[in-house]
Amino acid sequence: MTEQFDNQNASLEAETTPVQEEIVPVADEAVMEDALDADAVMAARDLDRVRKTQRVMKIISTALIYVFLIFVAIVIIFPFYWMLISSVKSLEEYRLSVPTLFPKRILLSNYVEAFNTANLGRLFLNTMYVGIVSTIASLVITVLSAFAFARLEFKGRDALFGVLLATMMIPGELFTITNYQTVFYFGWMNTFTVLIVPFLVSVFYIYLLKQNFMQIPNELYLAAKVDGTTDLKYLWKVMIPLSFPTLISITILKMMGAWNSYVWPNLVTSSDEYRLITNGLRNAFVESTGDVNIPIxxxxxxxxxxxxxxxxxxxxxYIMKGVSRSGIKG
Amino acid sequence: MADYSTTQTPEAIEKKGFRRTLDDWYEKFNKFLIKIKFDKWKGWVYLAPCIILLLIFTGWPILNTLRMAFLEGYDTMLELGGEPFQFGIGNFTKVIQYRGFKDCLVNTMLLCVLTVPISTFLALLISVCLNAIGPLSRTLQTIYFLPYVTNSIAIGMVFAAMFNMVGTAFGGENELIVTAGIINNVIEFFGGTKINWINEGSSYWANIFVMVVYIVWNALPFKILILLGGLQSVNKQYYDAAKIDATPKWRVFTRITVPLLSPMIAYVVITGFIGGFKEYSSIVGIFGDDMGPTGDPRRLNTMVGFNYRFIAEEQGRASAAALILFAIIFVVTMINLYVSKKKTHF
Structure with a gap:
């Protein structure tokens, strides 16, 4: 009776603990042998031992997983750590042949010098300006378009949306050549317009917001119509509040895009007056000799x-939600 | 106390009159809208800014790229000067014969083929491990996402600093090394010899290795995010069934986890390849605008970098190169989709 009970217990154990599958057959064998011997004490002892190894195995495997994950975390964090501690070292300390993992003396003057060398103040303001203006304008356009696609009925709507989606497949690099010509032709070189206008419409954001708008029941819209609410008021009072998380995601991704853009500003601007922060960063410290003042x-x-x-x-x-649906960087 | 008598000033009455005319106008406007059946086509009005911008900055470029690519030796400046161009495929043949082109293609392909499988496999492993643990899982998840919220040029410079050797005449007789860089310090600590990763005289494969490390590091966050999201939505019953059958862990991974995750894996691989073919700024981050170590500029040039070099002068060749890039991405995506349709289980 006890044996059977123990046996059941053993299989229960096997079901609930995921780690020790290889051990389980051994346990069964042991239990069966002992049942033949009809030696209950021995069986209980064996089971105890098996359970103990199972527990140990589980602890070991969990520990290994943690070791692995923490190792990966260290690898991921290390560049950031190295950036921070290098930024406060003196050049002499940075160049020690045996590097220090923590600076002997924290030198904040590097930051002041870097700020002045790379003209970061100006570039920072430029980037903020471009980021904010393009985000606001882009949000207005995206909301209006998504509303039209999601709620309004007109001829050619679905066909148009299909065409827009199809353009998402084409790499942006293909547009750059003609856009370069176009902005040159418009006389937009070295202005803020050139950094803002070409990227105002993002088909992906329209798509994202349209999907969100579609989830809002159409009855709300019809009820608002009956009450004589205008479309714009409905959009402002109902649609926008209800899809706020998506709008925040779009805002953040768009701002990050401005912050990280490098190629286009590099092509169409030539002075710090209109450059963005990444351009200044890369170009201010370019020295071919390898003799860069790395702390700065x-x-x-x-x-x-x-x-x-x-x-x-x-x-x-919001960032993680937005990214998980987009898969685009910037 | 408020002085109510002021509300009756002629000014206020006039304002009321103005209000009335405004209301009249609004009513007239509404009637006009009904008359022209505004409701039938107001969608186009809402879409107008979007459509106008898309026509200028997306629609026209598509047509114009095709046009420029198929006009022999096309150049905007010459066209503005009134020079006619002949139709032909000269741009394509010139691009392919260009000696830098093959290197760009090889570099791009190599980086894709190396980084996509490595980062996908690592991300899968990390996601499965993250999914298996309880405490700390959220903190670790946040840490793993950090590389995503970075400026790829800025952090590229950090990686460059980590691999950078300071000194002169590397590998020569008068070699003088001031610092070998933290990575080399670590290698020497474990008894290895230092390697010239990115400086003058470095080998091609050392460069590629640095790029692969950086790109994988950069690509992990997105892949982990997607795969972990997929893992968390997998039905637990499959795992319970496997436990009852005492299935070994490895088999659970290959027979349950991977098949159930296959749509996400396919998605991550496809976006990885598309991003890989457009690799550019990570290389600029590490090697600077020259896209190669000192003394060998453009050694690591990619398709996109190739493209940008022609933009200011020879738009015909740039267009042809862009179309070639598009064709490659298109074909690779189609192959990926075809394979994933056969292999995914949904």
Whole structure:
């Protein structure tokens, strides 16, 4: 009786603990042998031993998983750590043949020097300006378009939407050549317009918001119509509040895009007056000899990265949600 | 106390009159809208800004790229000067014969083929492990996402600093090394010899290795996010069934986890390839605008970088190169879709 009970217990154990599958047949064998011997004490002892190894195995495997994950976390964090500690080292300390993992003396003057060398103040303001203006304008256009696609009935709507979706397949690099000509022709070189206008419409954001709008029941819209509410008022009072999380995701991704854009500003602007932060960062410290003052460079990099981290800390949820649906960077 | 008598000033009455005319106008406007059946086509009005911008910055470029690519030796400046161009495929043949082109293609392909499988496999492993643990899982998840919220040029510079050797005449007789870089320090700590990763005289494969490390590091967050999301939505019953049958862990992974995750894996691989073929700024981040170590510029040039070099001067060749890039991405995506349709289980 006890044996049978124990046996059941053993199989229960096997069901509930995921780690020790290989052990289970052994346990069964042991139990069966002992049943033949009809030696209950022995069986109980064996089972105890088996359970103990199972527990140990589980602990070991969990520990291994943690070791692996923490190792990966260290690898991921290390560049950031290296950036931070290098940014406060003196050049002499940075160049020690045996590097220090923590600076002997924290030198904040690197930050001041980096700020001045790379003209970061000006570039920062430029980037904020371009980011804010293009985000607001882009949100207005995206909301209006998504509303039209989601709620309004007109001829050619679905066909048009299909065409828009099809353009998403084409790599943006293909547009750059003609857009370069176009903005040149418009006389937009070295202006803020050239950094903002060509990227105002993003088919992907329209698609994202349209999907969100579609989930809002149409009855609400019809009820608002009966009450004599105008479309724009309905959009402002109902649709926008209900899809706020998506709008925040779009805002963040768009701002990050401005912060990280490099190629286009590099092509169409030639002075710091209109350049964005990434251009200044890469170009201010270019020296071919390998004799760069790396601590100062790292201080600049840290300053450029800081806003992104702050945004990430406070708005992680929206960023991760937006990214998981988009898969685009910037 | 408020002085109510002021509300009766002529100014206020006039304002009321103005209001009335405004209301009249609004009513007239509404009637006009009904008359022209505004409801039938107001969608186009809402879409107008979007459509106008798309026509200028997306529609026209598509047509114009095709046009420029198929006009022999096309150049905007010459066209503005009134020079006619002949129809032909000269741009394509010139691009392919260009000696830098093959290197760009090889570099791009190599980086794709190396980074996509490595980052996908690592991301899968990390996601499965993350999914198996309880405490700390959220913290770790946040840490793993960090590389995503970075500026790929800025962090590229950090990686460059980590691999950078400071000194002169590397590998020569008068070699003088001031610092070998933290990575080399670590290698020497474990008894290895230092390697010239990215400096003058470095080998091609050392460069590629640095790029692969950086790109994988950069690509992990997105892949982990997607795969972990997929894992968390998998029905637990499959795993319970496997436990009852005492299935070994490895088999659970290959027979349950991977098949159930296959749509997400396919998605991550496809976006990885598309992103890989457009690799550019990560290389600029590490090697600077020259896209190669000192003394060998453009060694690591990619398709996109190739494209940008022609933009200011020879738009015909740039267009042809862009179309070739598009064709490659298209074909690779189609192959990926075809394979994943056969292999995915949904």
């Amino acid at each position: 460079q790292m201080a600049a990099v840290a300053m450029v990265s800081a806003p992104l981290f702050l945004v990430f800390i406070f708005l992680r949820k």
